[in-house]
Amino acid sequence: MRDHSDWPTQGDRRTARPNDGALVVSLDFELHWGVRDHHPPDGPYRENLLGARGAIPRMLDVFERYGVAATWATVGFLFARSRRERERFSPAVRPDYANPALSPYHEITGDTEADDPLHYAPSLIEAIARRPRQEIGCHTFSHYYCLEPGQTRDTFEADLRSAMAIARAHGFNLRSLIFPRNQANPAYADILRDCGIVCYRGNEHGWMYRVAAAKDERERRILNARRADRYLHLSGGNLTAWDDIPRDDGLCNVPASRFLNPYNPRLRRLEPLRLRRITHDLRTAAARRQIYHLWWHPHNLGTYTDENIAFLERVHKPSMLKRYCFQTNGGTIGGSLGIRRTRTPPSCRPGRLETARGRVRRVGRPLVDAGSRLFWQQRTSWSTRR
Numbered sequence: 001m002r003d004h005s006d007w008p009t010q011g012d013r014r015t016a017r018p019n020d021g022a023l024v025v026s027l028d029f030e031l032h033w034g035v036r037d038h039h040p041p042d043g044p045y046r047e048n049l050l051g052a053r054g055a056i057p058r059m060l061d062v063f064e065r066y067g068v069a070a071t072w073a074t075v076g077f078l079f080a081r082s083r084r085e086r087e088r089f090s091p092a093v094r095p096d097y098a099n100p101a102l103s104p105y106h107e108i109t110g111d112t113e114a115d116d117p118l119h120y121a122p123s124l125i126e127a128i129a130r131r132p133r134q135e136i137g138c139h140t141f142s143h144y145y146c147l148e149p150g151q152t153r154d155t156f157e158a159d160l161r162s163a164m165a166i167a168r169a170h171g172f173n174l175r176s177l178i179f180p181r182n183q184a185n186p187a188y189a190d191i192l193r194d195c196g197i198v199c200y201r202g203n204e205h206g207w208m209y210r211v212a213a214a215k216d217e218r219e220r221r222i223l224n225a226r227r228a229d230r231y232l233h234l235s236g237g238n239l240t241a242w243d244d245i246p247r248d249d250g251l252c253n254v255p256a257s258r259f260l261n262p263y264n265p266r267l268r269r270l271e272p273l274r275l276r277r278i279t280h281d282l283r284t285a286a287a288r289r290q291i292y293h294l295w296w297h298p299h300n301l302g303t304y305t306d307e308n309i310a311f312l313e314r315v316h317k318p319s320m321l322k323r324y325c326f327q328t329n330g331g332t333i334g335g336s337l338g339i340r341r342t343r344t345p346p347s348c349r350p351g352r353l354e355t356a357r358g359r360v361r362r363v364g365r366p367l368v369d370a371g372s373r374l375f376w377q378q379r380t381s382w383s384t385r386r
């Protein structure tokens with residue numbers, strides 16, 4: 001059973017809460033199941049969804065090159081090798097959403113990944129799990145909407161148990177959850193705990209990220225505020241202090257800081273702003289020794305993949321943070337988070353930053369102690385900073 005107990009610890013598995021800045025990366029891996037109420041499988045968005053299958057190995061290359069740990073919260077349907085397997089694991093009780101378009105059980109699909117690459121992904125899940133420091137997490141079984149009218153505790157629990165069961169059948173023990181459409185429902189904490197989930201991704205702090213249900217998501221005022229926030233410092237850094245992660249209900253909430261919005265050719269002049277919005281907050285997280293949590297969907301990078309991967313490289317290259325994974329071990333109240341830390345890449349040197357022009361800038365005192373040194377990438381291209 002793969003529950004990441006085989007990850008390298010290098011003697012640095014912590015028993016006390018970390019005191020470093022940290023970058024957490026999580027991805028909502030869903031293919032068509034996550035957008036099926038907005039996009040038909042053969043519509044224009046198909047290019048993005050199919051493109052995700054090519055973008056994922058390239059993202060994994062970036063993660064491996066820079067030692068980035070990431071959590072891939074995967075829709076349970078995607079584990080199935082066949083329609084028959086998917087139906088075998090489907091729960092007997094299913095949500096009766098007031099908006100019937102949200103129910104995925106009527107979706108017409110092919111039989112296997114070979115003839116329907118939008119609804120099956122066991123080969124991609126395997127490819128992700130083979131890479132170092134990548135965690136397979138949970139995005140519910142059916143892309144379940146926890147705040148939608150018509151769904152109930154019973155149908156959520158049945159859905160989550162199906163997700164855990166199909167993952168277990170493929171050798172994965174899921175510990176981290178991302179709520180679809182970020183509909184985090186604190187009333188379900190006991191169900192999460194009973195099913196073995198120890199941590200989840202909460203929402204950004206800004207008013208425009210408070211989600212009640214899908215209708216709020218479509219409100220123009222909210223959508224416009226979120227779009228602007230990706231370029232301008234509207235909602236702040238949304239950083240999280242380590243002490244704020246453990247909750248009284250026994251779970252760990254690692255809230256999102258920022259959605260990595262994809263490259264938009266119409267807004268390409270704003271690309272420096274988009275990059276600076278993230279790198280500024282990364283630096284702040286390092287200085288304050290807090291957590292910065294970046295997230296996106298693989299299909300966001302399914303078109304303009306070259307531009308998106310290049311952006312991802314720019315985000316990670318100058319990263320000044322220790323890289324942590326979203327996975328926590330235990331998550332008990334008041335206990336240690338026991339977060340596993342990845343090794344410092346050998347190409348990194350502490351306390352110095354070489355700019356794109358070749359100048360070496362000394363940076364201030366190391367932000368973390370010598371035993372777990374801060375690192376700076378040797379070469380960066382921070383042209384947008386100057």
Ligand SMILES: [Zn+2]
Pocket residue numbers: 028030034139143179180181
């Ligand atoms: Zn989703």
